[in-house]
Amino acid sequence: MFSHKLILRALEPDDLSQLYLWENDIDSCLVSLSKVPLSKYLLEQYISQAHLDIQQAGQFRFILADESGKSIGCIDLFDYDAVHRRAGVGVLIDVKSRSKGYATEALTLIKDYAFNRIGMHQLYCSIQAHNAASLSLFEKAGFEKVGLRKDWHFTNGSFSDVVEFQLLNQSSYL
Numbered sequence: 001m002f003s004h005k006l007i008l009r010a011l012e013p014d015d016l017s018q019l020y021l022w023e024n025d026i027d028s029c030l031v032s033l034s035k036v037p038l039s040k041y042l043l044e045q046y047i048s049q050a051h052l053d054i055q056q057a058g059q060f061r062f063i064l065a066d067e068s069g070k071s072i073g074c075i076d077l078f079d080y081d082a083v084h085r086r087a088g089v090g091v092l093i094d095v096k097s098r099s100k101g102y103a104t105e106a107l108t109l110i111k112d113y114a115f116n117r118i119g120m121h122q123l124y125c126s127i128q129a130h131n132a133a134s135l136s137l138f139e140k141a142g143f144e145k146v147g148l149r150k151d152w153h154f155t156n157g158s159f160s161d162v163v164e165f166q167l168l169n170q171s172s173y174l
Contacts, residue, residue, distance in 0.1 A: 006105050008062040008075070008113065015063055018071050019043050022092055054080050054087070054118065064093070064106050072097035075106045077114060077123075085121035087114065091137075107141040115169040122168045128153055129161035143167045 011019070023038040054060040059078040066072050073093035080087040089110060093103050114120040125143065127134045139145070143165035151159035 005067060006072075006102060006109060007065040007067075007069070008106075008109050009065055011061055011063060013044075015071065016040060016043055019074070022074065022094065055082055059087075062110070064102060066097070066102075072102055073106065075110050077110065085119060087120060087123060089114075089123045089125050103137050104140065107137070111141070111167070115171065120169060122166060124164065124166045126152075126162050126164055129163050135163060138165045141167070 020038070020040050020043055023043065054077060059076060059080060061074055061076045063071050064073040064075060073091065075089065075091045077087040077089055091103050091106050111123065114123055125138055127138065129148070144167065145163055146166045147164040149162040149164065152162040153160045
């Protein structure tokens with residue numbers, strides 16, 4: 001899939017080193033809801049299964065590449081539910097590539113993929129309440145705030161609230 005700035009592509013074995021850095025970056029972990037760092041071995045296993053479609057694997061990760069082909073981040077569909085036609089979405093942009101509109105464009109591309117290519121009915125995400133950049137990103141992308149989980153995430157000795165967002169595919173009602 002292409003846009004004027006980004007290419008969504010499947011994971012390749014060559015992505016291992018960059019993926020390892022992104023998944024284990026301390027700053028990203030502070031705003032992520034993931035609980036543990038990921039080993040290279042586990043990521044190699046994940047990449048080796050990247051050929052499976054979302055219905056088989058329950059998730060799918062795209063690498064985000066800029067116009068020159070350089071990897072600048074990734075976007076995931078996870079917790080896929082075929083019966084209810086929904087999945088979670090998460091996006092990570094490399095610190096050197098932030099504030100350039102890549103995350104906004106990545107969400108536009110993944111919405112198109114989810115709704116128009118694989119027939120999803122809804123996407124959702126959970127964002128820590130103090131992560132203003134992500135809250136703003138998902139609101140601008142059309143996600144609706146549907147709830148707040150109080151003291152939901154424990155990091156560095158304190159609890160934080162998590163905001164729940166949802167985006168419905170309006171054309172799936174037709």
